[in-house]
Amino acid sequence: MTPIESAPINGPSTPGQASLYQQLRGHLATLKLHDAAEHLPAVLDAAHTEGLSLTAALERLLAIEVDATEARRLAGRLRFASLPTPATLADFDYDAAPGVDRHLIDELATGRYLESATNILLIGPPGVGKTHLAVGLARAAAQAGYRTYFTTAADLAAIEGRWATTMRFFAGPTCLVIDELGYLPLPAEAASALFQVVSQRYLKTSIILTSNRGVGSWGEVLGDTTVAAALLDRLLHRSVVLNLDGDSYRLRAHHARGEALRAATTGTRQPLR
Known part of the structure; x- marks a missing residue:
């Protein structure tokens, strides 16, 4: 020195x-x-x-x-991502979702799937944590330096007719979350919009998609079995599919409140039935 x-x-x-x-x-x-x-x-x-x-x-x-x-x-990346909740992977309740492989989620949290443009499909009934995991993975991607954006299937489908200003936008983020596919029926033009976005990103960037409907029902969701088959062909080519099951988080919270009320009233009045 x-x-x-x-x-x-x-x-x-x-x-x-x-x-x-x-x-x-x-x-x-x-x-x-x-x-x-x-x-x-x-x-x-x-x-x-x-x-x-x-x-x-x-x-x-x-x-x-x-x-x-x-x-x-x-x-700045988190502002752009427009995540709907502060959910993180760290606060996901794995005990309430025994079918979720924690080691797999930890691996996905590294963001390595983004390097190979691998998609993630989270499928299961309402309230089992699909959106929580999607938000947590999107947050992890943003923290790792990747451009990320969160939208719903209904909002994304509404871009029909505005391709010049929106298609480039939805093609841009390295990680695009499409939430709630299947919760609302999609008209033909909306299904076409969704297909165009998936096709634009195919083998280039990753999609995290949540749905309450199994892939076998997507023809009904999209109103066109041909479009559904083409969509799935692109999504599943490189993908990780997680099937979630169990009681709804909201239902478990309702039961927990009931149990707390029973405990609070025990000894002072008749237990609730």
Whole structure:
């Protein structure tokens, strides 16, 4: 280490040092390193008290700017993603969904499936956690640096007639979540819109799709067995299919509230029946 690198960095205690300090702040501001400029006094103090080398102090200062930049970028990706809930994979109730392979979800959380444009299909009755998993996986993708967007089948289908301004948008995100396919019947033009989006993304980018209907019923959902077959052909070519089952989260919450009320009334009045 050179003498300059090993020399301690002191705060601006003399006019010359104060001038140099202001120049340094000015350089950081010109380069738009605003977080580094804000934390410069603290880093200089730490360098002095801890005896940091010039290299170590510079690394600490730039690390602050890098962390702040990454935080801003993540916040931007999450705003763009338009996730409907704050759900994460960490707070998913695996005990209530014994059919869900936790190791598989952990693997999907790494985002490696996005590199091969693999799709994820989450299929099961209402309330078993499909949307929770879809949101959690989308959040994990955004946190890993991937551009992500969440929509519903009904909203996506409404783009019919506006292809010039919307098709490029839906083709763009690396991870596109399409929620609630099958909850509402889709007219023919809506099924066509959905097919166009899936075709545009085929073998290029990933789709996470949730549905309360098994794939054998998608001809009925889309109102056209030919379109359904072509859609499934593209979705299933590279895919992970998770079938969820069990009681609805809302039904379990209702039962839990009932049990809590029974426990609260025991000993003071007749138990609820």
